Amino acid sequence: MQEKSSRIKTQERVARRQPAQQRSRERLDRILEIAQQLIAEKGSEHVKMSEIAELAEISIGSLYQYFPDKRAIVRTLAELHAAESRRCVREAFEAVSTRAQLLGAFASLVDQYYEIVLDKPVMRDISSALRSDKELMSIEIAESRACGALLATAIRRVMPRADIKRVNALAFLIWQLGEETMRLAVAQKRGEGALLVDAYKRMSLRAIEEV
Structure with a gap:
């Protein structure tokens, strides 16, 4: 009772x-x-x-x-955007089972991310804020590692003989260079920005194919 x-x-x-x-x-x-x-x-x-x-x-x-200060707000927004980005990346790579699907999924993600960054000024600002603050930049690095790990898993799934350490390092580098490319691209006129993103995409696809 x-x-x-x-x-x-x-x-x-x-x-x-x-x-x-x-x-x-x-x-x-x-x-x-x-x-x-x-x-x-x-x-x-x-x-x-x-x-x-x-x-x-x-x-x-x-x-x-x-929030104790504005940095805490920026950090929270960055973490929320990162979580949503990671979800999209995971969904895109989960269905990958062939080399062609892998390359297609990666190319599509690059195009989608560029359009999102162009359409949402807040993401551009948060990205710049992360880059200028060493403490906050850890969020971007962690996100590049997380998304890079998802890419590496997809690469190893379709290329099982690839060297694991080399694949992990390449995937991490590709993702972090993607963030840098987006920052550079949106700071230019749209036509030049699109060319920069396309160049990054082609270089990354070539690197993935050569693993």
Whole structure:
């Protein structure tokens, strides 16, 4: 009887907490949404925490409870974008079973990523912010390793005799060079940017074929 009573009380406490947790989650999503909008409009370096708090309709004190500074917001946005990117890469390579499919999947991912970066200014700004901050740059390196590992797995699946260490190093390099290429490409006029991305794609495909 006591166990049942204790279980009921525990369930009641969880039920009472849930609305507060949901409100907190919604508030966090709102903060990140506002931050993305402001970063897209003016760049992260010009966005103030007070602006984010005002548009999110919360006090500056409440904002600091979620994020101690603007860097923490940029880091969270970068991690969210990285997680979504990694999901797309995983899905693209999961179905690969032949060399032709591997090359096609990689080429398609490069084209898709370039279009996304062009269409979403916030991603360009976050990428630049990561590059200029040594602490934040670790996020990009970790993402290149993670996506590179997915590429390496796909390469080894269709080329089982390939040297594992060489494949891993190549895949990591290809992915990190991709990030650098995108930054360079979007800083140029669109025509030249497209040529840079195409050159990177052709060089990468050739390197993969020669493994």
